[in-house]
Amino acid sequence: xxxxxxxxxxxxxxxxxxxxxxxxxxxxxxxxxxxxxxxxxxxxxxxxxxxxxxxxxxxxxxxxxxxxxxxxxxxxxxxxxxxxxxxxxxxxxxxxxxxxxxxxxxxxxxxxxxxxxxxxxxxxxxxxxxxxxxxxxxxxxxxxxxxxxxxxxxxxxxxxxxxxxxxxxxxxxxxxxxxxxxxxxxxxxxxxxxxxxxx
Amino acid sequence: xxxxxxxxxxxxxxxxxxxxxxxxxxxxxxxxxxxxxxxxxxxxxxxxxxxxxxxxxxxxxxxxxxxxxxxxxxxxxxxxxxxxxxxxxx
Numbered sequence: 001x002x003x004x005x006x007x008x009x010x011x012x013x014x015x016x017x018x019x020x021x022x023x024x025x026x027x028x029x030x031x032x033x034x035x036x037x038x039x040x041x042x043x044x045x046x047x048x049x050x051x052x053x054x055x056x057x058x059x060x061x062x063x064x065x066x067x068x069x070x071x072x073x074x075x076x077x078x079x080x081x082x083x084x085x086x087x088x089x090x091x092x093x094x095x096x097x098x099x100x101x102x103x104x105x106x107x108x109x110x111x112x113x114x115x116x117x118x119x120x121x122x123x124x125x126x127x128x129x130x131x132x133x134x135x136x137x138x139x140x141x142x143x144x145x146x147x148x149x150x151x152x153x154x155x156x157x158x159x160x161x162x163x164x165x166x167x168x169x170x171x172x173x174x175x176x177x178x179x180x181x182x183x184x185x186x187x188x189x190x191x192x193x194x195x196x197x198x199x
Numbered sequence: 200x201x202x203x204x205x206x207x208x209x210x211x212x213x214x215x216x217x218x219x220x221x222x223x224x225x226x227x228x229x230x231x232x233x234x235x236x237x238x239x240x241x242x243x244x245x246x247x248x249x250x251x252x253x254x255x256x257x258x259x260x261x262x263x264x265x266x267x268x269x270x271x272x273x274x275x276x277x278x279x280x281x282x283x284x285x286x287x288x289x
Binding site: 028030031032033035036037038039041042074075078079 | 224227228254255258261263264265266267268270271274275276279282283
């Protein structure tokens with residue numbers, strides 16, 4: 001029925017803003033890894049404005065937009081502290097849009113970012129519980145997206161690109177950090193999920 | 200006001216990862232030799248509270264201020280070790 005089919009990826013606001021020169025970032029190609037040069041200190045940024053734009057860029061697959069969006073999001077989450085929690089409601093639509101592309105590369109990126117988001121500050125896990133209805137349907141579709149290699153060894157495990165494993169890890173983090181209502185809400189959206197806390 | 204920069208007396212390349220190498224890597228990513236040189240221009244850098252690794256640095260030679268932000272986790276991969284220079288002073 002096409003539930004797993006990739007959808008068209010619509011152009012991102014992130015790319016438009018970056019090309020217009022509205023974002024205070026640039027890529028620096030260094031011999032020891034690429035880095036983002038921030039032209040404004042992250043602590044001074046308006047998170048309500050910038051963080052949703054960076055999350056919107058997570059569905060980019062083309063560099064430098066992909067690198068800037070992913071690394072920029074990680075930097076903002078790691079250095080945001082208490083400024084992240086009030087922005088959570090604005091992050092849901094970009095997360096949902098990215099997951100709905102059903103593109104394996106994009107889903108893997110979003111799942112890794114979600115894992116960082118949940119632990120980036122206090123009460124963020126709890127704040128995400130009301131939005132499970134938006135986020136978890138795609139988790140439910142891809143929860144069993146795993147490779148059956150028989151007795152072979154999956155040498156790609158270090159790349160962490162296996163969607164099924166990433167979804168399981170993310171759901172466990174949701175449950176651990178989501179407070180007492182988390183499990184029942186996850187179970188409602190993903191009936192095959194079993195608790196990692198209660199059992 | 201900028202202090203005079205001390206000159207190192209020797210330099211060797213990192214052979215394996217350790218906390219000193221991570222420290223040197225972060226300063227050199229931003230274009231500085233080490234904390235000595237950075238402190239002469241911008242003073243004491245911000246550090247992570249748990250293990251005291253550098254958190255953010257101003258990039259050398261950029262007008263108007265450009266910042267690099269560093270993770271609280273290890274950033275210097277093994278493949279970059281030979282490029283990390285460890286300076287020694289008198």
